[in-house]
Amino acid sequence: MTPAAPGPTYWCATALIDGAPVDGVRVSVGAGGRIRRLQVEVAPSADDVSLGLVLPGFGNAHSHAFHRSLRGRTHDGGGDFWQWRQRMYAAAAALDPEAYEQLARGVFAEMLTSGYTAVGEFHYLHHRPDGSPWDRPHAMEHALARAAVATGIRLTLLDTCYLTGGIGQPLAAGQRSFSDDTAERWLDRWHDLRLSLAGFADTVTLGAALHSVRGVSRAQIATVLTGLPDDVPLHVHLSEQPQENADCLREYGLTPTGLLAELGALSPRLSVVHATHLTPHDVALLGAAGVTAVFCPSTEADLGDGIGPARRLADAGVRLALGSDQNAVVDPLLEVRGLEHGERLASGRRGRFDPAELGTIATDNGYRALGLAGGLRVGAWCDLVELDAASLRTVGCAPGQILLAATAADVGSVIVGGRLVAQNGLLAIGDDTDPAVLLGRALARLDASTTRTGGTA
Numbered sequence: 464m465t466p467a468a469p470g471p472t473y474w475c476a477t478a479l480i481d482g483a484p485v486d487g488v489r490v491s492v493g494a495g496g497r498i499r500r501l502q503v504e505v506a507p508s509a510d511d512v513s514l515g516l517v518l519p520g521f522g523n524a525h526s527h528a529f530h531r532s533l534r535g536r537t538h539d540g541g542g543d544f545w546q547w548r549q550r551m552y553a554a555a556a557a558l559d560p561e562a563y564e565q566l567a568r569g570v571f572a573e574m575l576t577s578g579y580t581a582v583g584e585f586h587y588l589h590h591r592p593d594g595s596p597w598d599r600p601h602a603m604e605h606a607l608a609r610a611a612v613a614t615g616i617r618l619t620l621l622d623t624c625y626l627t628g629g630i631g632q633p634l635a636a637g638q639r640s641f642s643d644d645t646a647e648r649w650l651d652r653w654h655d656l657r658l659s660l661a662g663f664a665d666t667v668t669l670g671a672a673l674h675s676v677r678g679v680s681r682a683q684i685a686t687v688l689t690g691l692p693d694d695v696p697l698h699v700h701l702s703e704q705p706q707e708n709a710d711c712l713r714e715y716g717l718t719p720t721g722l723l724a725e726l727g728a729l730s731p732r733l734s735v736v737h738a739t740h741l742t743p744h745d746v747a748l749l750g751a752a753g754v755t756a757v758f759c760p761s762t763e764a765d766l767g768d769g770i771g772p773a774r775r776l777a778d779a780g781v782r783l784a785l786g787s788d789q790n791a792v793v794d795p796l797l798e799v800r801g802l803e804h805g806e807r808l809a810s811g812r813r814g815r816f817d818p819a820e821l822g823t824i825a826t827d828n829g830y831r832a833l834g835l836a837g838g839l840r841v842g843a844w845c846d847l848v849e850l851d852a853a854s855l856r857t858v859g860c861a862p863g864q865i866l867l868a869a870t871a872a873d874v875g876s877v878i879v880g881g882r883l884v885a886q887n888g889l890l891a892i893g894d895d896t897d898p899a900v901l902l903g904r905a906l907a908r909l910d911a912s913t914t915r916t917g918g919t920a
Contacts, residue, residue, distance in 0.1 A: 469494055470881035473847065474511035477862050479518045480839045482819025484862035488517070492845045496665075496880030501841055512883075514876055516862055518822065519838045520580025520617075520846030521795035522829020524757040525698070525736050525786025527585055528570040528607070529554055529563065531902070532909055534791050544704055544766045551789075552637030556592045557912050560602040563588065566909065567610035569902035573793045574616060575885045576898055577871035580846035580878075581617035583786070583833045585672055585698060585736070587625045587641040589652070594639035601656050608660060608667045615884030615892050617666045617846065619833035621698050622656060624649045624687055625674040630710045646679070646686035653691075666880065670834060673728075675700040676711050676719045684726050693732070696834040698757070699723070701735035703768055708740055720745035729754055734784065734832040739763060739771040746772060750779025755832045760801025762788035770805040774815050784828040794871040799825050803867070818864045825866065849875040 470492030478488035485503050489511065493499035507513050532554045537547055558566070567584075574582055588603050590596055597603065604620060611618035625641040626649070628634040634642055643649040657669050671691055673679045678700075679687065691697065702708055702719050711719045720741065723729055729752035738749070738756040749756065756776050763769065766789070777783055785798040792798070799821050806815035816824070823838075830837025830844075837843055850865055851857060851873040860868040877885035890896040 469499065470496065470845070472508075472511050473514055473517070473878070474505075474507040475514045475517040477516045477852075478839060479516075479822055479863065482817075482822040482863065488839075490839070490845060490847065492881030496845055496882070497836075498839070498841050498843050498845045501839065514847070514849045516850050516852040516865065518848050518850065519826040519843070520830075520848050520877070520879065521578045521825050522784065522827075522833060522835070522837055523574060523579040523582040523787050523795065524734060524755075524784040524829045524832040525585055525759055525788050526570075526574075526582050527789055528567045529558060529588065530789035530791075531570045532557075532566060532906060533789065544768065547766055549637070552635075554909075555588055555640060556637065557909050558588060558603075560597060560599070560606045562905070562908055562912065563603055564606035564610050565901075566905040567607050568613055569898055569905045570790060570793070571610055571614040571616045571618075572885075572890055572898035572901050574787070575614055575877055575879075575890065576874065576888050577793050578795050578848045578874045578877065579616065579787070579793070580848065581619065581830055581833055581835055581837070582611075583619045583621050583670065583696075583698065585621045585623055587623035587674060589643065590640045592640050594642060601652075601659050604656055605659070608663045611667055612664050613893055614890060615666075615879050615882070617835065617844070617879055619668050619670045619696065619835065620660070621670045621672040621696070622653055623672040623674050624683070625678045626683055627678055627680055629677050630680075630714045641674075641678075646683040646690070650687065650690040668834060670696040670698065672698040675703075675707065676722055677707055681715060681722060681726065684723075684728065688726060688728055694834075695732070696734065696832065697728075697732055698734045698736060698832075699728075701738050702740045702745070703737040705740050718742060718745055720748050724748045724752070736786065736788075737763065737768065737771065738776065739769045741772055741776075746775050746779050746781075749776060750781050753780060753782070755782040755784050755828060757784045757786050757832060758802055759786045759788035760798050760805055761792035761794075762786075764801065764805075765789065765791045770809050773802055774806050774810070777816075777820075782828045782831065783824045784832045785825055786829075795825055796866060796869050796871060796873075799866050818866055821866050845878060845881040847876075847878040849877070851875055
């Protein structure tokens with residue numbers, strides 16, 4: 464059998480390798496889409512694809528694609544997270560597999576053109592609004608997979624177990640589509656879904672999630688931990704709201720972190736999302752276990768969640784990653800700045816994370832949280848993002864500090880698996896290349912649907 468031909472070579476005028484700017488970097492792509500060779504301080508050759516300032520692809524470690532339908536529509540009534548959540552339930556009820564695929568395609572296109580090359584989709588819209596199954600098995604999950612393949616983004620589908628409406632509470636009407644009734648049934652569906660995704664591209668992989676200690680009881684968490692393979696990335700919302708902590712303490716006599724520790728859930732494969740309201744003991748437990756904490760600064764600010772202890776977690780041994788969460792903002796560079804600026808606001812000090820640390824958080828750590836190999840190194844996926852170093856925002860800035868100056872508007876070429884998938888705000892594959900057009904169609908369809916049914920999404 465003739466071996467597959469190697470992929471292209473990319474010559475980067477400057478590349479950030481482990482946060483440090485290196486000039487004249489040639490990235491050679493292997494047949495499987497991984498980096499097979501890195502050369503530094505070399506001149507471009509005639510066969511190279513030339514790029515400017517290049518970073519590893521950004522990893523979006525936490526997304527709810529359907530929340531994008533709420534952007535710019537929930538700011539007129541004040542309130543808090545819990546009131547916003549009711550609007551979110553209405554948005555979920557408006558979706559069927561076709562509408563979900565259309566919306567997700569637009570959201571993933573926006574992510575790609577903004578510099579996210581991989582996304583962890585924290586997915587719990589499994590069934591019809593009344594809880595009954597769709598006609599086709601895994602219809603909503605496959606809708607997300609098709610949307611990812613169509614755009615070219617790398618997807619880790621974090622299929623989510625969501626069984627209760629709160630600690631000791633039944634599901635509310637708006638939550639019925641999320642539930643498989645029992646942890647055993649969720650596991651059965653998860654294993655079947657894993658087999659069904661084998662027919663998709665290798666850019667689609669399956670992870671798992673526990674919604675939260677609010678959404679899965681102690682006994683159900685134990686069942687899930689026993690039934691999942693050890694190598695599967697596992698995510699969970701953790702202590703996003705003080706009420707979650709109070710309810711958990713009342714029911715179990717433990718914080719959410721303490722409960723997960725008691726159950727043996729804390730390990731390097733676990734990513735805890737938000738981790739906003741933690742005790743010093745919680746921080747120590749998470750650090751000792753080597754978990755990842757996924758901060759979502761734009762969402763945590765939008766929903767008034769609070770500012771989490773990012774620096775203290777990192778100092779304790781926790782890896783940090785970033786996510787767009789509700790997709791009110793899709794810009795990895797603004798999430799980077801949100802993380803650093805939150806720390807500055809809370810501490811009164813600048814430079815809480817140095818630029819190289821921020822780069823690792825936004826790229827390598829995001830990929831690791833999704834069970835993927837990221838970064839600019841041999842063996843990692845050849846997922847690259849080019850930034851314009853001479854735009855109105857970035858001209859004159861030191862290359863190693865561009866993460867604190869650029870925005871998604873500065874993203875040029877985006878490469879996934881060695882293949883150009885987006886460039887200058889447009890997709891490079893498929894017939895519909897403008898994310899704004901894709902999103903406009905999807906949102907118009909949802910608006911028409913909710914108008915017919917009297918919804919408010």
